[in-house]
Amino acid sequence: MTTIRPTAAPGAGEQPLTDRPESPRQRFVRRFRRERPAVVAFVVVVLVALAALLAPLLATHDPDTQVLADRLQAPNGEHWFGTDDLGRDVYSRLLYAGRISLLAAVQATAIGIALGVPLGLAAGYLRGWVDVVLSRIADAVMSIPALLLALAIVGILEPDLTSAMIAIGVVYAPQFFRLTRASTLAVREETFIEAARSVGGTSRAIITGHVLPNALSPLVVQISLAMGFAILFEASISFLGLGVQPPDSSWGSMLGRSTRFFEQSPHLVLIPGLAILVTVLAFNVIGDGVRDSLGREIRRPTQ
Amino acid sequence: MAWITPVKGDEMRIRMLSVVMAAALVTAACGGSDGDSGTGGGSGSSAGPADEDATLRFSFGTPAGSNYDPATTTNQFVNVYLYPVYDRLVDVTPEGELQPMLAESWEFTDDDRTLRLTLREGVVFHDGTPFDAEAVKANIDRAKSLPNSSLKADLAAVSEVVVVDERTVDLRLGAPAGSLPALLADRAGMMVSPAAFGNPDLDLQPVGTGPYRVTEHQPGVVIRYERSADYWAPDVQTLGGLEIQMQLDPEVRLRSVSGGQADATQLNPDQVEAAEGPGVTVDSAPSLGSFTLFLNKSGPALSDQRVREAISLAIDRQGISDALQAGRCTPSAQLFPEDYWAHNPDIEAPEYDPDRARELLAEAGQSDLSLNAVVINVPFYTAQLEAIQAQLAEVGVDLTVTSLEPTELLSRFVGGEADMYFSNWPGATDPAKTVATLLSAQGTLNPGGYTNPEIDRLALEGLSATTQEDRAPAYQELSEVMVEDATQIVVCNATNTFVHTEQVSGLESTLTGLFDFRGVTVSA
Numbered sequence: 010m011t012t013i014r015p016t017a018a019p020g021a022g023e024q025p026l027t028d029r030p031e032s033p034r035q036r037f038v039r040r041f042r043r044e045r046p047a048v049v050a051f052v053v054v055v056l057v058a059l060a061a062l063l064a065p066l067l068a069t070h071d072p073d074t075q076v077l078a079d080r081l082q083a084p085n086g087e088h089w090f091g092t093d094d095l096g097r098d099v100y101s102r103l104l105y106a107g108r109i110s111l112l113a114a115v116q117a118t119a120i121g122i123a124l125g126v127p128l129g130l131a132a133g134y135l136r137g138w139v140d141v142v143l144s145r146i147a148d149a150v151m152s153i154p155a156l157l158l159a160l161a162i163v164g165i166l167e168p169d170l171t172s173a174m175i176a177i178g179v180v181y182a183p184q185f186f187r188l189t190r191a192s193t194l195a196v197r198e199e200t201f202i203e204a205a206r207s208v209g210g211t212s213r214a215i216i217t218g219h220v221l222p223n224a225l226s227p228l229v230v231q232i233s234l235a236m237g238f239a240i241l242f243e244a245s246i247s248f249l250g251l252g253v254q255p256p257d258s259s260w261g262s263m264l265g266r267s268t269r270f271f272e273q274s275p276h277l278v279l280i281p282g283l284a285i286l287v288t289v290l291a292f293n294v295i296g297d298g299v300r301d302s303l304g305r306e307i308r309r310p311t312q
Numbered sequence: 313m314a315w316i317t318p319v320k321g322d323e324m325r326i327r328m329l330s331v332v333m334a335a336a337l338v339t340a341a342c343g344g345s346d347g348d349s350g351t352g353g354g355s356g357s358s359a360g361p362a363d364e365d366a367t368l369r370f371s372f373g374t375p376a377g378s379n380y381d382p383a384t385t386t387n388q389f390v391n392v393y394l395y396p397v398y399d400r401l402v403d404v405t406p407e408g409e410l411q412p413m414l415a416e417s418w419e420f421t422d423d424d425r426t427l428r429l430t431l432r433e434g435v436v437f438h439d440g441t442p443f444d445a446e447a448v449k450a451n452i453d454r455a456k457s458l459p460n461s462s463l464k465a466d467l468a469a470v471s472e473v474v475v476v477d478e479r480t481v482d483l484r485l486g487a488p489a490g491s492l493p494a495l496l497a498d499r500a501g502m503m504v505s506p507a508a509f510g511n512p513d514l515d516l517q518p519v520g521t522g523p524y525r526v527t528e529h530q531p532g533v534v535i536r537y538e539r540s541a542d543y544w545a546p547d548v549q550t551l552g553g554l555e556i557q558m559q560l561d562p563e564v565r566l567r568s569v570s571g572g573q574a575d576a577t578q579l580n581p582d583q584v585e586a587a588e589g590p591g592v593t594v595d596s597a598p599s600l601g602s603f604t605l606f607l608n609k610s611g612p613a614l615s616d617q618r619v620r621e622a623i624s625l626a627i628d629r630q631g632i633s634d635a636l637q638a639g640r641c642t643p644s645a646q647l648f649p650e651d652y653w654a655h656n657p658d659i660e661a662p663e664y665d666p667d668r669a670r671e672l673l674a675e676a677g678q679s680d681l682s683l684n685a686v687v688i689n690v691p692f693y694t695a696q697l698e699a700i701q702a703q704l705a706e707v708g709v710d711l712t713v714t715s716l717e718p719t720e721l722l723s724r725f726v727g728g729e730a731d732m733y734f735s736n737w738p739g740a741t742d743p744a745k746t747v748a749t750l751l752s753a754q755g756t757l758n759p760g761g762y763t764n765p766e767i768d769r770l771a772l773e774g775l776s777a778t779t780q781e782d783r784a785p786a787y788q789e790l791s792e793v794m795v796e797d798a799t800q801i802v803v804c805n806a807t808n809t810f811v812h813t814e815q816v817s818g819l820e821s822t823l824t825g826l827f828d829f830r831g832v833t834v835s836a
């Protein structure tokens with residue numbers, strides 16, 4: 010007979026030897042710490058967020074001050090990352106642009122969640138015509154190429170950052186909707202839901218008290234991935250000049266305005282490009298790590 | 313998607329490198345050049361003899377929508393696509409001098425109440441209809457009567473068209489019309505075959521008397537032309553065919569020439585450095601264009617002359633020209649550039665004076681002013697408005713900038729939603745048209761309906777004389793009033809910059825910064 014023990018395989022993190030069973034959070038932290046790349050990525054994201062948050066302290070120049078005579082300088086002692094086409098300090102602008110890029114990603118993801126999750130819960134739990142109607146709408150939205158849909162929405166609204174983020178939020182909503190609906194469908198057939206219903210629990214109480222907590226894990230993974238793609242989406246829209254409006258800039262708009270000077274001043278393209286690359290990559294790696302650390306543990310039989 | 317850009321750049325660099333290497337190889341091997349590859353032409357090798365069957369591929373920045381009927385289109389830039397097909401009654405040189413075209417001569421008679429045109433003989437429309445006085449009458453009557461005509465203002469002074477004989481036509485004038493001959497060098501003078509008036513596809517398939525005729529038209533993408541038969545001026549019909557590609561992005565346009573997909577294109581001045589290279593020639597020409605802040609003078613702040621003047625003084629014109637236009641834009645306060653007959657040599661470019669600007673704003677009680685401006689969504693333009701934005705911030709004006717698509721942009725400014733609009737005013741074949749567009753109560757770029765009796769008086773005076781010498785003083789005085797009242801804020805007078813391969817010669821820009829392809833050759 011094979012005994013299955015909850016102990017992890019040799020070499021993995023140690024199971025704490027206490028009497029109390031491990032809480033889900035402790036278990037997540039223990040497992041996440043095993044995901045080395047994800048830990049590194051997490052540190053990167055924290056650093057990027059800190060840099061953005063502390064931009065006023067870290068910046069060496071006012072990000073909007075132009076010295077036209079000092080335009081297109083290569084990186085030097087005075088301007089660590091050089092100057093842009095209007096003679097502004099690229100290092101300082103990069104910090105402030107990071108604020109906008111990250112804030113934009115948070116906004117977009119929040120809008121996606123706010124739209125997608127409640128509707129997904131409703132569709133999955135209530136089934137019937139609610140599910141049919143909402144699912145078809147989600148299918149319709151997903152069938153439109155994401156960037157085109159976002160551009161169309163920005164075109165209808167004012168071209169600024171908030172519109173761009175609403176647009177990206179709308180693009181995201183069906184993804185959150187589908188994910189939530191799928192988890193809800195799986196959970197609603199469980200016996201504990203039946204039990205809750207049989208003691209007179211309202212739909213609302215059951216959804217918030219029992220269904221949502223059980224559908225959360227995949228959502229957390231999706232949020233991390235969505236953050237990364239939101240930065241990329243925002244960059245694309247601002248690259249096209251439809252997102253953030255001057256004098257503010259995001260990494261995408263810094264990149265967009267600089268492609269003209271690629272031959273003369275490649276650093277203007279490379280620096281915001283790298284910022285986008287590193288941050289998006291970090292969010293994706295975190296997403297992978299979170300996915301592997303949540304949900305059912307892959308347990309291995311003892312020898 | 314965005315992270316791909318550095319890679320794209322690398323590809324470009326590799327491609328550039330290979331182009332340079334290919335050029336070196338070609339030069340070393342035979343010293344000749346390959347007409348198809350465009351940039352393959354070795355540096356130093358001169359263009360060979362013109363190839364009469366060659367097609368010129370020109371890439372132009374502004375698609376002109378889907379209406380190519382000269383009488384109803386509203387797009388200023390559509391002329392590029394129309395010039396090859398439609399001859400005008402009058403031609404205008406890049407310097408602004410009027411020349412015969414379909415009209416061999418014209419004169420004001422009957423105490424300036426008639427403009428008599430004498431027409432060229434033996435000209436035939438592409439569909440076989442003969443060009444004569446009846447055709448001129450039909451065209452002008454059509455342009456005056458079509459409900460959606462965009463030429464009504466240009467032809468407002470014409471009260472009646474009278475056919476005298478086959479070659480002579482009289483335009484009876486109900487108002488001073490000193491600008492009329494020059495306007496007949498624009499769309500008002502483009503002659504459409506009267507037999508094609510009823511064609512349902514006339515807006516896409518033009519039928520004129522010009523050196524080329526349309527063979528293929530993909531709106532928004534490309535128009536292809538072939539040489540027309542029996543053209544009346546064969547010496548300027550120097551191409552076998554013409555292809556005008558439409559590409560809004562100036563970077564893509566430049567790359568299409570360096571990459572061999574086009575033979576010539578228009579550039580922005582900030583691209584000159586990137587454009588210069590083996591096998592291509594960068595040319596520039598003075599133009600009537602002026603980079604200008606158009607103002608809605610009906611707002612609470614901008615209705616005050618002191619505020620407008622303060623904005624003008626707060627702009628560092630030389631700084632913008634040097635940094636963002638490669639020094640190729642002449643700081644100025646007046647719309648009419650040097651060497652143009654309506655130019656006023658006594659008006660000096662305003663000195664950059666932020667202190668005086670602050671004083672004026674304080675006097676006007678607008679020390680803490682917020683305004684908004686719109687600009688086309690092209691970095692060359694947005695960067696300039698951003699520079700102005702920063703300069704205005706220095707004097708306490710908080711300017712919100714919104715960059716938009718061309719159509720959206722105009723509807724916002726014309727609709728009164730924006731205080732300012734930054735653009736390059738391309739100029740017009742006659743100064744009267746510029747004045748009417750910018751300063752008459754109904755002018756399309758005068759959304760607030762600003763009027764000034766002094767300007768109206770001088771505008772009429774400018775129309776009442778019939779020669780450039782007699783008309784010039786009125787426009788010089790007009791410029792003075794415009795600058796004093798800061799009716800719009802001119803930043804600088806533009807230079808028209810364009811690039812072509814070494815196989816192309818004879819390309820020059822027109823008075824209004826466009827291109828007419830007469831006399832342009834492509835060598836084999």
